[in-house]
Amino acid sequence: MSVELISGIEVVNNLPLVYVRRYKALILADTHIGYEEDMAEKGIFIPSFQLRNVMEVINEALNSVNVEKVIIAGDLKHKFDSLGRQERRELSKLLAELLARVNELIVVRGNHDNFLPLLQKKFNFKIVNEYILGNILIIHGHKELETHITNVGDKWNILIMGHEHPSITLRDELGIVGKFPCFLMGKLRNSDKSILVLPAVGAYQTGSKVTLSSDTYLSPIIRNDVNIEEIRPVIVDREVGVMELPPLKYLFDLI
Numbered sequence: 001m002s003v004e005l006i007s008g009i010e011v012v013n014n015l016p017l018v019y020v021r022r023y024k025a026l027i028l029a030d031t032h033i034g035y036e037e038d039m040a041e042k043g044i045f046i047p048s049f050q051l052r053n054v055m056e057v058i059n060e061a062l063n064s065v066n067v068e069k070v071i072i073a074g075d076l077k078h079k080f081d082s083l084g085r086q087e088r089r090e091l092s093k094l095l096a097e098l099l100a101r102v103n104e105l106i107v108v109r110g111n112h113d114n115f116l117p118l119l120q121k122k123f124n125f126k127i128v129n130e131y132i133l134g135n136i137l138i139i140h141g142h143k144e145l146e147t148h149i150t151n152v153g154d155k156w157n158i159l160i161m162g163h164e165h166p167s168i169t170l171r172d173e174l175g176i177v178g179k180f181p182c183f184l185m186g187k188l189r190n191s192d193k194s195i196l197v198l199p200a201v202g203a204y205q206t207g208s209k210v211t212l213s214s215d216t217y218l219s220p221i222i223r224n225d226v227n228i229e230e231i232r233p234v235i236v237d238r239e240v241g242v243m244e245l246p247p248l249k250y251l252f253d254l255i
Contacts, residue, residue: 002065003242005183005234006158006194009136011242012061016181016199016206018160019065023133026061026102029073029140029162030200032112033094034087038079046204051090053203055097068103071131073162073198074110074140083115091116095123106131110140110163136160141197141219145188158194163219165200165208168233168245181206182245183234188225195226199236212248 002010002019010019017028036048061067079087098105105125107116116127130148131138137156139148141163166184170177184197197219200206209216210233214223222228229249236242245251 005185006196009158009160009196011183011234011236012064014236014238014241015057015061016201016236017057017061018183018196018198019061019067020133020136021065024066024068025071025133026058026065026067026069027071027073027133027138027160027198028058028201029198030075030110030165030202030205031072031094032075032078032200032202032205033090034078034084035202035204037084037086041084050203051094054201055094057201058098062101067101069106070098070102070104071106071108071133071138073108073138073160074142075112075162075202076107076110077116078112078202080112080114083118088119091119092122095119095125099123099125108138108140111142132156141221143220145221145225157192158196159188159221160196160198161219161221162198162200164197164217164222165205166197166210166233167199167206167208168210168235178240180235180237180240182210183236184210184222184231185234186226186231189227195221197222210248212252 002012004010012019031054035050107127108131109129135156136158138160141161166182168182169179181199186195214228217223231248234244
């Protein structure tokens, strides 16, 4: 089952990713493979299921729609300062499986994707700073928007990015109802260009709270180039499904 967010851009099977049918392209972000290894090195031991979860999400999407190209909008890996042994092993497994099923794999570099080019010696995938797919500009979202516009020009009207790991906590008069990963949809300030922020695919990265305060957002693009009050969250959850909420300005008493 697919739900269209923006014309031609669909959510597949209540999964935290989108499919662009015209280009047979799957777009996802923030898998953060290697997170458990990084935490273990800091003395924090957590269950190791990030890779399994990521592969389950991607394989379900690949089995549901016709995909020729996969685009990862940043933070495929997690460790900043190295390519860890477990991280390398898990990334190699993920890359091998993806490349066996699609014609092209593009990674848009995120702030965690240091040392990722080492894997290009074995696997045939692209690493870019931004990627244009028709009228869509795909970036990670950790840098100012002007940087990408300078590089690719202005011939796009939809921006897709990750980095933010958005989730929304809903409340009623009795307290918290639930916390859900979500897409964020809106317009760039003083523009007719649309923006779509992807939820994180990584199981441990679904926690950045959506609020009405620009100071709480990670991305300089959200802070500086988007009217926060007009952002529309779209919950994506296995049990709840896909549920579009009103703009944030109408959710003041619920979040």
